[in-house]
Amino acid sequence: MIEFQLDETSGVATYLQLVQQVHQALRMGMLEPGERLPTAQQVVADLAINPNTVHKAYRELEREGLVRARPGLGTFVTRSPSGTDPATQARFLAELTGWLRSARAAGLDPDDVEAIYRTAFRACFAEGVA
Amino acid sequence: MSAAIQASGLGKRYRRTWALRDCTLAVPEGRVVGLVGPNGAGKTTLLRLAAGMLAPTCGTITVLGERPAAGPAQLARVGFVAQDTPVYARMTVSEHLRLGGWLNPGWDNGLAQQRIAKLGLDPKQRAGSLSGGQRAQLALTLALAKRPALLILDEPVASLDPLARREFLRGLMEAVAEHGLSVVLSSHLVADLERVCDYLVVLVASRVRVAGEVSALLASHHRLSGPRRDPGTRHPAGQEVITESHTDKQSNLLVRTNEPILDPAWTVKPVSLEDLVLAYMSRTGDDTPTRQQQLGVVS
Amino acid sequence: MIRLSLLQFRVHAITALAAMAAFAILLAATGPHLASLYAASGISGCQPASCEHLASNFLQQLYAAGTYWVLYLLGVMLILVTPAVIGLFWGAPLIARELETGTSALAWTQSVTRTRWLTVKLTVGGLAAMAVTEGLSLMQAWWAAPIGRAVGHGGGGNYLAMGQFSSLVFATHGIAPLGYAAFGFVLGVTAGALIRRAVPAMAVTLAIFAVIQIATPLWIRPNLFPALRTVVAVTSLGSISLQQGGLDGSDFTLGAEALPGQPGAWLLSSGAVNAAGQPVRTTPAACTTPSVRNGPGFFPCLARHGIREAISYQPASRYWPFQWAETALYLALAVALAGCCFVRLNRRRT
Numbered sequence: 001m002i003e004f005q006l007d008e009t010s011g012v013a014t015y016l017q018l019v020q021q022v023h024q025a026l027r028m029g030m031l032e033p034g035e036r037l038p039t040a041q042q043v044v045a046d047l048a049i050n051p052n053t054v055h056k057a058y059r060e061l062e063r064e065g066l067v068r069a070r071p072g073l074g075t076f077v078t079r080s081p082s083g084t085d086p087a088t089q090a091r092f093l094a095e096l097t098g099w100l101r102s103a104r105a106a107g108l109d110p111d112d113v114e115a116i117y118r119t120a121f122r123a124c125f126a127e128g129v130a
Numbered sequence: 131m132s133a134a135i136q137a138s139g140l141g142k143r144y145r146r147t148w149a150l151r152d153c154t155l156a157v158p159e160g161r162v163v164g165l166v167g168p169n170g171a172g173k174t175t176l177l178r179l180a181a182g183m184l185a186p187t188c189g190t191i192t193v194l195g196e197r198p199a200a201g202p203a204q205l206a207r208v209g210f211v212a213q214d215t216p217v218y219a220r221m222t223v224s225e226h227l228r229l230g231g232w233l234n235p236g237w238d239n240g241l242a243q244q245r246i247a248k249l250g251l252d253p254k255q256r257a258g259s260l261s262g263g264q265r266a267q268l269a270l271t272l273a274l275a276k277r278p279a280l281l282i283l284d285e286p287v288a289s290l291d292p293l294a295r296r297e298f299l300r301g302l303m304e305a306v307a308e309h310g311l312s313v314v315l316s317s318h319l320v321a322d323l324e325r326v327c328d329y330l331v332v333l334v335a336s337r338v339r340v341a342g343e344v345s346a347l348l349a350s351h352h353r354l355s356g357p358r359r360d361p362g363t364r365h366p367a368g369q370e371v372i373t374e375s376h377t378d379k380q381s382n383l384l385v386r387t388n389e390p391i392l393d394p395a396w397t398v399k400p401v402s403l404e405d406l407v408l409a410y411m412s413r414t415g416d417d418t419p420t421r422q423q424q425l426g427v428v429s
Numbered sequence: 430m431i432r433l434s435l436l437q438f439r440v441h442a443i444t445a446l447a448a449m450a451a452f453a454i455l456l457a458a459t460g461p462h463l464a465s466l467y468a469a470s471g472i473s474g475c476q477p478a479s480c481e482h483l484a485s486n487f488l489q490q491l492y493a494a495g496t497y498w499v500l501y502l503l504g505v506m507l508i509l510v511t512p513a514v515i516g517l518f519w520g521a522p523l524i525a526r527e528l529e530t531g532t533s534a535l536a537w538t539q540s541v542t543r544t545r546w547l548t549v550k551l552t553v554g555g556l557a558a559m560a561v562t563e564g565l566s567l568m569q570a571w572w573a574a575p576i577g578r579a580v581g582h583g584g585g586g587n588y589l590a591m592g593q594f595s596s597l598v599f600a601t602h603g604i605a606p607l608g609y610a611a612f613g614f615v616l617g618v619t620a621g622a623l624i625r626r627a628v629p630a631m632a633v634t635l636a637i638f639a640v641i642q643i644a645t646p647l648w649i650r651p652n653l654f655p656a657l658r659t660v661v662a663v664t665s666l667g668s669i670s671l672q673q674g675g676l677d678g679s680d681f682t683l684g685a686e687a688l689p690g691q692p693g694a695w696l697l698s699s700g701a702v703n704a705a706g707q708p709v710r711t712t713p714a715a716c717t718t719p720s721v722r723n724g725p726g727f728f729p730c731l732a733r734h735g736i737r738e739a740i741s742y743q744p745a746s747r748y749w750p751f752q753w754a755e756t757a758l759y760l761a762l763a764v765a766l767a768g769c770c771f772v773r774l775n776r777r778r779t
Contacts, residue, residue, distance in 0.1 A: 006325070011402055013348065014325070044307045048300035049325045050162050051307035056345075181538055185777040205540045212534035218437075219530070225436065232433050233539035269535070276540065 001038055002031055006047050014049055018057035026066065026077070027089050037067060037075045132195060134159045134280050134312040135180050139189035142175050149175040151336045153189065157314065157329060159279075161343075162306060164327030165316035166407050172336040173316040174213060177284045180314065181210035194279055206236050209273030213284040215266045219258025223251050223268060227275070234276040242275035245301070263294030267301065274305050281305075283315040287322060299326055320404045330403070332410045339410040344403065351406050354383045354396040366392075373409045384409045430541055434553040441519050441554075445561045452507060452565060456572040459500060466490065467575035472582055484584025491576070492587040501576065501589065504569040508601040511565060512613030513638050515558045520617020521630040523550060524774070528625045543774045551618065551767055555611050562610035570602055583692065585668070593748055594695035596646040603752040608759030613638055615763040615770070622770045645755070653754045656697050656741040663701070663728045663738050665689045673712070678722045681712050685740055693745030704735035 002025050004018055012020075025031040038046075040054040058075050061067040069075045103113055133156045140153040150172040157163050165173050178184045179191055182199020191197075196204045217226060223246060231237045246253060249267050251260070257268060266286055273281055283302075287295040303326055306313060317323055323330070331341040340347070351372070359381045365371060369387040376382075384401065385391075391398050401409075467473075470487040472480065491497040524547075527533040537543050570577075580590050591598045599605060616638055620630040663683065670684040685699040701709045716722055716730035743751070 008321070008324070011400065013345075041304065041307045044303045045300065047325075048296055048303050050303060050328050052162070052328050178534075181534075183534060183537065183777065199537070199542070202540045202542060202545075205538065205542070208538070210534060210538040212531055214531060216531035216535055218532055218535070220440075221436075228436070229433055230539070233430065233541045235540055272535070 001036070004038070004043055004047060006049065015053045015057040015060065018043075018054065019060050022057075022061055022066065028093075029089070031077055033077050033079050035077050036073075037077070039074060132159055133157060133192075134161070134163070135191065135193050135314065137176075137179075137189065137191045140176075140179065140186055140191050141188040142172075142179060142184060143187040148336050150179070153338050155331065155338060155341055157331070157341075159194075159312045160310065161312055161329040162303075162327050163312070163314040163329040163331060164323035164344075165314060165331045165333060166318065166320060166323060166411075167316075167333035168411060169318060171333045173333055174284050175336075176333065177210075177282050177314065177316055178212075181208060181282050183210070183212075202235075206234060206276065207279045209276055209278035209281045211266075211269045211273050211281075211283045211286055214289065215262075215269035215286065217257040217260075217265055217268055220256060222254050222256050223260075224253035226257060226268060226272060227253075230272050230275055236277045238275050238277050241277075242271055245271045245274070249301075261294075263290050263297065266290060266294070266298055270298065270301060274309075277309070278311060280312045280314070283313065285316050285318070287317065287319070295322065302326070320407050324403045330407070332407055334411050334413075339413065340406075347406060348401060348403065350388050351384065351386050351401040351409075352391065353399045353401050353405070354381075354385055354391065355399070356381060356393075356396045373412060430545060430549040431553070434549050438553055438557065442557065445557070449561065449564055449568075452504070453568055455500065456504070456568055459496065460572045463491070463497060463572065463575055467579070470579075472579055472584075475582065481583035481585075484579040484582040485586045485590075487579050488576070488584045488587055488589045492589050498589060501573060504565075504572065505597050505601050508562065508565050508569060508606055509597075509642070511562045512558070512606070512609040513635060513642075515561070515610060516613035516617035516634045516638055517631045519554050519558065520614045520619075521621045521634050522627045523554065523618045523621055524770070525621030525625055525627040525630045529627060544771060547771060547774055551615065551770070554618070555614050555763070558610040558614040559607045562606040563604070566601055566603075566606040581693065592695070593693060593745070594743065594751075599650070599751070600642075600646070603749070604756045605752055605759075608756035608763075609642070611763040612641075612759040612766075615766045619766040619770050619773075622773045649758070650751065650755060651697050651743075653751055653758075654743060654747060656743060658739065658741045659688070660702065660706070660737045660739045661685075661689060663731050663736060666728075666738060673722060675712075678717050678719075679712055680710050682710065683738060685738055688740055688742055691742065691744055693748075695743040695745075695747075697741045697743065699738060699740040701731070701736050702739040704737075706739070708739075709736055 002022065004021055006014060006017060010017070022031065022037070037058065040051040040058075043049070043054045044051050058067060058069065062069060062075075066078060067075050068078050100113065103116075108116075135155060135157040137153050137155045140150060140155075141148060142150045153172075153176065165176065167173050175184065179186055180193050180198055182193075182197075182205070194204070194207050198208070199205055218229075221229070227239070227242050227246070230242060231239055246268075249264070249271075251264055251268065257265065260268065270283075270286070273283075281302075286302075287298050290298060299322060302313065302315075305311065315323075315327075328344050329342070330344050330347060332339040358376055358379055361374065361376060365385070366387075366389070368389045369385050369391075372384045372386055374381065374383045384405065467487065470483055470490075472483045472487060475483050524533075527536055536546060576589055577593075580592065584590055593599065593602070600609070613634075617630065617634040620634045620637070621627060624630040624633060666685050666687075667689060668686040670686060672682045674680045681701070683699075683701045685696060688694045688696060703709045712722065713731070713734040713736070716727060716734070721727055721730050
């Protein structure tokens with residue numbers, strides 16, 4: 001079963017972090033269709049967060065069509081997010097890991113790497129302005 | 131959804147000073163409400179009014195639709211844990227549970243015993259020799275085991291170390307998940323509230339500054355930064371400046387608006403709950419935003 | 430709520446029971462000997478003529494022995510002081526400690542109203558206070574019964590010979606201790622409720638209680654029932670206090686200490702009056718000659734001049750009405766104070 005983490009410093013809303021972690025797990029193959037997500041009680045026991053936050057995250061995932069809530073039984077994964085399959089994901093993960101290793105060997109520190117990554121990311125995905 | 135706490139023009143005066151003034155709130159049920167503000171803002175006064183420990187000087191307050199402490203039935207529906215979590219020093223932990231059972235018809239002894247066991251408290255230990263964190267957990271157990279619909283907590287974690295604090299909030303959230311109760315808790319530590327609260331009330335200098343659902347508040351407040359605008363510049367209607375600060379080259383604003391921000395000169399960033407609370411707390415006067423001049427700017 | 434009150438009361442209860450037990454042991458150790466002394470004195474079944482003499486002998490014997498006098502005084506002091514101690518240690522902290530420690534926030538937010546909370550606490554504490562004080566009084570009364578009987582037969586001559594209306598005896602016998610106990614306890618609770626801090630409340634309780642307990646025998650008790658007045662012949666008086674003063678004994682004051690024909694009566698005031706009923710202080714000229722005024726002929730001389738003794742008193746038969754009246758007064762006071770407590774508690778100003 002997936003175990004959620006909370007990054008308090010990221011500035012991202014808690015429920016969104018949970019949603020993103022489910023997306024991540026689905027992409028990486030760590031969560032598969034038919035698996036049950038932890039109950040609100042379990043998440044709350046782990047993270048000491050508001051149970052409504054968990055409900056909100058699960059509702060969002062249900063809205064996206066990724067999970068389905070079955071009353072009395074729990075919330076279950078229905079499918080992966082459309083697009084890439086775990087194999088493609090694994091290939092890009094390997095490539096990026098290689099790149100990171102060479103960057104580190106070349107003497108770049110984590111801040112440099114992060115700056116490079118963010119610049120490239122923004123240029124590619126064009127972050128919107130409200 | 132009905133209101134857990136409804137106040138209208140609520141005020142409380144001690145001799146000459148007003149501890150709370152013009153307080154108008156409608157806090158919905160089923161929420162975990164955070165009451166934030168600096169020390170002396172009136173948080174304890176508001177919570178004690180809600181718990182029926184104080185009577186208002188003016189205005190009205192109803193809790194779960196009734197006057198606070200109106201009778202045994204209403205008292206049973208509200209649990210209260212006061213600041214410093216008072217307990218009877220000479221009574222043991224198990225005697226406190228017996229107290230709960232004798233004084234509350236709705237007492238859930240199984241729940242109480244389970245919690246005590248899970249927390250690892252020694253039933254025979256006198257409450258006076260418990261640590262701060264253990265006392266807080268005992269007080270919370272007493273309040274939870276009477277199965278209230280609303281739980282009021284006055285700075286329950288203020289004097290606890292970080293681990294005890296986390297454990298307390300964990301226990302509280304588990305209870306909310308299990309029993310669906312409404313919670314109102316006050317704190318002057320915003321970081322804790324971000325995890326657990328979905329409704330926020332900011333109280334500064336005896337008045338309510340802002341109140342609302344956390345998600346709505348975070349969606350309607352934005353940080354704007356961009357080239358310097360003179361402090362007197364007009365902003366579009368529907369945009370309220372909460373705080374602003376200016377250097378000779380740059381202006382940073384915190385605004386509240388439900389309209390989209392169309393001015394391309396601004397970079398818009400989301401606001402964290404802590405920033406939002408601090409902004410409202412640093413506002414002086416009723417409506418005037420503070421103007422912080424940095425680096426000796428001459429207007 | 431009752432069980433909680435009892436639980437929270439247990440330390441007080443144990444202390445009280447221990448004190449009572451200690452007192453009981455002391456009395457049980459000496460009581461039978463006292464009783465045997467009384468039996469040996471021959472007062473029971475005495476001839477009317479010799480009763481007074483036998484009784485006085487008995488009392489003298491006890492007084493001289495020392496221990497009985499000390500124990501008697503100890504018992505009396507204990508009974509008088511207990512309501513004050515109860516007011517200080519049971520009453521004053523009842524509400525004040527809850528407020529000081531903040532446990533009031535725990536006690537008054539359970540599913541029990543403040544009114545019910547206080548009602549039960551006052552009842553448990555009040556009943557216990559009355560039981561303890563009256564218990565001590567009954568133990569003392571059992572132990573000191575021989576002394577009382579001796580005094581009843583007219584015994585006198587030392588401090589043991591206190592009449593039933595005397596301040597120390599009246600306040601420690603009968604049902605008066607019940608009233609004092611209830612009052613002392615509720616006084617403490619009220620002081621705690623109004624002052625909101627235990628130690629100052631204890632001080633105020635002690636001060637007010639002491640003032641009232643001194644004022645009652647002096648000004649309140651004598652006026653509970655209208656006094657009876659009578660005028661008797663000066664020659665019929667038994668024990669008196671006579672003061673002669675002025676030049677050649679030209680002034681005199683005559684006080685009666687017992688009323689002939691009214692044993693055990695409480696004399697409130699007495700003084701010589703003339704035939705017209707007006708107070709007299711000047712000795713008639715004929716009675717001022719040294720041989721007359723210093724001899725047994727003084728009183729017949731006064732009588733010949735129409736001087737009699739006016740006495741205002743309460744008869745012995747009124748002993749129990751006085752006990753009931755005073756107890757009722759103190760209980761009413763306790764109830765009034767309790768009312769103040771309820772009002773203050775429900776006001777919730779702070």
